[in-house]
Amino acid sequence: MTARKPHPMAADIAPLLKLDLSNAEIARRLYVSPGVVARVRADLGMPPYRQAPENLRTKFERHTTTVDDGHMVWTGQRTQDLVPVLSHGSKSRITARRVAYRLAHGREPVGNVASTCQYEWCVAPACQADNVDRDRALATGPQLDAAAALLGVE
Structure with a gap:
């Protein structure tokens, strides 16, 4: 099985993932789709984004x-x-x-x-x-x- 080629925006998305931003927020900031952010998140071995429940x-x-x-x-x-x-x-x-x-x-x-x-x-x-x-x-x-x-x- 061949490894998937990294997305061209992965280098821009990765630092924002560390800020615990949602896929939608990162997508809005970088003008990409939330699916692209989810793909990069998965490629980096990170779990899917889950919003903390509101108190x-x-x-x-x-x-x-x-x-x-x-x-x-x-x-x-x-x-x-x-x-x-x-x-x-x-x-x-x-x-x-x-x-x-x-x-x-x-x-x-x-x-x-x-x-x-x-x-x-x-x-x-x-x-x-x-x-x-x-x-x-x-x-x-x-x-x-x-x-x-x-x-x-x-």
């Missing part, structure tokens, strides 16, 4: 826009019912509010996640509450009223 926070932030007072609007994918969702991991979809809650609290939410602010559409992490948070808020109100009464504060 959840980065993906969430890429699909949001901050508006007044730190609230956030979802600009990404939605379900048929217009629920903001994010595809992550094994092609599973998770609601943007669940992601926002996890980012703000560092734990999985319990039950439904809903916005606690005046903006029904808000997905800002600080504005999200789960069932535990809402139950705690309901229990805290009467306790604060009782404390205020004992202190003579109205």
